[in-house]
Amino acid sequence: MFTAVIAKEASFLFEQDLGIDLGTATTLVFARGRGVVCSEPSVIALEQPSGRILAVGEAAKRMIGRTPASIVAATPLRGGVIADFDTAKLMLQHFIRKNRLRQFLGRTRVVVGVPSSVTEVERRAVVDAALQAGCKEAYLIEEPLAAGIGAGLPVDQPIGSMVVDIGGGTTDIAILSLGGIVTSLSIRVAGNAMDEAIQVYLRKQHNILVGERTAEAIKIAIGSALPGENLSTSVAGLDMSTRLPRCLELTSEEIARAIAEPVSQITSAARTVIERCPPELLCDIYDQGVTLTGGGSLLRNMATLLQRETGLPSRVADNPVECVAAGTGRALDQMKIMQHLVKRGTRR
Ligand SMILES: Nc1ncnc2c1ncn2[C@@H]1O[C@H](COP(=O)(O)OP(=O)(O)OP(=O)(O)O)[C@@H](O)[C@H]1O
């Protein structure tokens, strides 16, 4: 019955569907026929105590660490999960209202990618937020499934596909088949954990303090999952003895060592999922390979290391940062997958 409803909807030419990847680091909005229409940091700035929204996205991110007491710049998603539900809801509504085409008011369907770990109450709240933002229907999809669809894997077929989505807060690893998740594992170790490891390394080895954003910039500039890259960068930090700024030259060898621990936690989680995978599906994955998605998969040599550690061919998807958003946006087009989507609510 559900499929029939969707078939009717799909024939409705003026429908507008939005897919939303509510990520720890970045929120992406994908619109049918328009692609990714918005990619902004998952940050919202609120005036206190009124709760009025002052800024969302890039403008709000610039306020972090620089706000007076009357303003709070909040990151409602932390560690890959929704940590502050009320502000997450405000942020979601802002992104929906901003990206919905005015002429489709009241006819928008939205699919939101959610971590598999969110509770039933939280699922309901995401749907309510979308409906209150004026959407006609709201659906939820688990992020690894969306990542598989977005990466163009044959997730609706009786063929095993494996996705390793390395985000900011979490790494989600899943084996997919017939439009569903066969087995999965989510660990709270991803890009942010690598940044923290760089901060700790610089403090211990060089007696220098750097902020999160500097650590992330170092990782992107010269970070690697394996030694052997010949890159270097200079970084300015606060010398802990003199309490004065000091410049330091860093090499990719050093940074590879600094992030080795979180990187190996990711590869061992992948091995755990492979151990749990039914043999038939494992043969498919051996043929097809493992697909890496998420911003963290852009770390140099990540796919090579994963291949070495798992013995399975591994490659980074095209546009890895956009895979979950594209998958949420395309899920409504795929009938078989549609049956695995949870339809959560319709506005009357
Ligand atoms: N070129 C790069 N090299 C290494 N890491 C990168 C690169 N580009 C982005 N990243 C990292 O990717 C992470 C963000 O990825 P992504 O946007 O997929 O996360 P998210 O979806 O917001 O988080 P989550 O899925 O955990 O909720 C950040 O930690 C960022 O530093």
Ligand SMILES: [Mg+2]
């Ligand atoms: Mg993500």
